[in-house]
Amino acid sequence: MSENFRNRALVLSGGGARGAYQAGVLKYLAEHVPEAHFETLVGSSSGAINVAGLASYKGDIVSAGPKIAKLWSELEINQVFRVDFFSIVKIGIYWLYDLTIGGVRGKPMAQSLVDTSPLRKLLNSLLRPDNIREAIESGKLKNVAVSATEVYSGSLVTFVQSKTRKVWHRARKRSKNTQIGVEHIMASSAIPLLFPSAVVDNRRYVDGCIRSTAPLSPAARLGAEKIFAIGIRRYYTKEIGNNWDADPLEPEPKASVAQLGALVLNSLFSESLDADAEHLERLNTMIANQQEGSFTMRKIDVLVIRPSEDLGTLAQEFHKELPLLVRYLLRGLGSEAGDSSDILSYLLFAPSFTSRLVELGYQDAREEHARIKHFFAD
16 A cells, blocks of 8 residues: 555543553553554543554654653652642542532532643653644644544534544534644543543543543544554453352442542443444444445454553552552542552553553554554554
C-alpha cells in the first residue's frame, strides 16, 4: 500500500494511573518494532495524555515511547493533583457545607474531590502544539483526536486536528475541528466528581469515556484501515475453580463507597472497548462473507493489547505509597477491601506502581510480538 494512503490508528482509552500500562506498550514498540507508526491518534482520559505526548513528537514512536514511559515511571501524585493538607481540608469543607446547609443558598461550592492544577502544569510542559501542527501539515500525522463529554448536553465531542475538515454528527456524538491544546486534554481526563470539569470554548466538559460507548468509532470515522488499541483492564474470563453461577450461602456484605466507585470507573473505562472490539470483529466476519455487490462496507483490522494481570489486585501491593492523608481518606471509603482496591489503581500516581504498570505493558507487548509485527506488515 502506498505510504500516502496508509492510515493506521492508535486508540487509547482512559483510566487514571492505569495510563502507565499504555506507556509500557509504546515503549516496547519503540525498542522492538521500529517500523511502527500511526497516522491517526485517538485518545480519551489518560489515553489523551499519552496521545498528546506521542503527537508532540510528531508521531515518532522511537523517540516518544521511552520518554512517555519515563514520565509515567517517575510520576508523583502531587504532579497530578494537590495533596497538601490545606487543599484537601478546603475541599472537604466545601463538600460538608454543600451536604449540610448548602441547600439554603442553592449554589454548591464543591466541584470535585481534588484540585488538578498540577496536572495542567505538567501538560503545559508535555504538549508541543507547533510539532503537532508541523506533523499534520507534512502528512506524517493525518489526524489527532481527543474526546470529552459536554456536561450540560451529555454529548460526546471528539476534538479533531487534521489537515482536512472532519465532520460527523450523530445522536449525542459529534466532532469539532480545532487545534489540540492543554484545555482539550484537561477536559478529556476530568474524571467526574474526582477531578474538576474543564472549559473549552465556553462549554464545560468532563471525561471523554463517559459517553464513549464505541471508543473505536472515531478512528473508523477518520478513515483508519487498521486499529491498534490498548486497554487498561484484564479481559474477563471465569476463573477455574470458582462457581460464579451458584448463589452464596450467606448474604454478601454491603458494598463500600469505594467498591461502588470502582464499579462505575470500570464501566466507564474498560467494558466499552472490549464490546466495541468484539462488535468490529463481527462486522469484519460479515464483510468477509458478503456477496460481491450486496452492500458496501470496508474491513478494519483491529488488534487490542490488554493487561495480563488484574491492575486492581496489583494496586493493593502499593497502596502505602499514597500520601498518608489521601490513604486515610480512601481507606475510610473502603478502598483496601477486596475488589474495592480497583479505585486505588485509578488514583495511585506513585512511581513504584506506575513503573510496575509500565513493565507489565512492556511484557504483555512482548508476548504479543508476532501479532504486533503482523499488524504493521504491509
